[in-house]
Amino acid sequence: MSPEEVRELLPLYALGALSPEERSRVEEALARYPELWPEAKALMEVAAHLAEGDPPAPVPPGLEAKVMRRIRAHRSFPWAWLGRVAAALLLLALGYGAFLGGTWLLALREPATQVFALVSPQGEMVGRVILKADRTALVLLNRSSPKGRVFQAWGLGHGEPTPLSTFRLPLKSLRLPPEALAVAVSLEPPGGSPKPTILFGLPR
Structure with a gap:
């Protein structure tokens, strides 16, 4: 798994929306690419705040443009599109406290979804x-x-x-x-x- 493929899965990893096998692959890849840990930890903190109902923090400058570029990019990695969707919803919930973003992010964690x-x-x-x-x-x-x-x-x-x-x-x-x-x-x-x-x- 390349660093870019890991990045595509990090939002889903943070939300607990991966299968045990996929989660294990991401964790093995994070051990190979320790430079990705800060991004993984930041996403996990946002997901934890959402689950606890804490108020969102302001969006860091440039983050919205970075995420939207990632969403618009086309790649063939099977989970890439859903990973970019999760990143967009994280951005909504993080930056604007949007009900839509937070609700659907948390829904990805539910077994019935x-x-x-x-x-x-x-x-x-x-x-x-x-x-x-x-x-x-x-x-x-x-x-x-x-x-x-x-x-x-x-x-x-x-x-x-x-x-x-x-x-x-x-x-x-x-x-x-x-x-x-x-x-x-x-x-x-x-x-x-x-x-x-x-x-x-x-x-x-």
């Missing part, structure tokens, strides 16, 4: 869905909607897809209907559609 990959019909990874036990989902895409189109979420169950919210930004929180087991995303005209027209991301 599920994380789905969203994959295009061509097999390209386009984002993730974090699904909490209360049927609240956070859709995180790796791009914004193209001009003249909006994203639309769909609840997937045993019947026809259920149309849910439309959105333009690559992050959307929504509640699934009781019959929905997963979420898909399509590209639609403004205002949405009763049935998906251009499937953008299917759960996998």
Whole structure:
């Protein structure tokens, strides 16, 4: 595991959101790259403050730009996108005390929370869905909607897809209907559609 791959996993490591095997790999890598320990400790302190409900500290100058550059970067490491999502949520909770950031960060630590990959019909990874036990989902895409189109979420169950919210930004929180087991995303005209027209991301 390279230092950059370790950095991608550090937010998830701090949140306790890795499997025992993945956690062990990160700790072995941290022993090989001791220069990464200060970043790991800082993230673990933020996660601990969130869990205890302590007030957030101010964002150090330049941190927001650094994290956003990391989120926008494209890498093929399997956990990279989710790691960057966790880093973004840590930034929200650390810098602004945002309810959204803190709530979803802590949800990643819950055993009942599920994380789905969203994959295009061509097999390209386009984002993730974090699904909490209360049927609240956070859709995180790796791009914004193209001009003249909006994203639309769909609840997937045993019947026809259920149309849910439309959105333009690559992050959307929504509640699934009781019959929905997963979420898909399509590209639609403004205002949405009763049935998906251009499937953008299917759960996998």
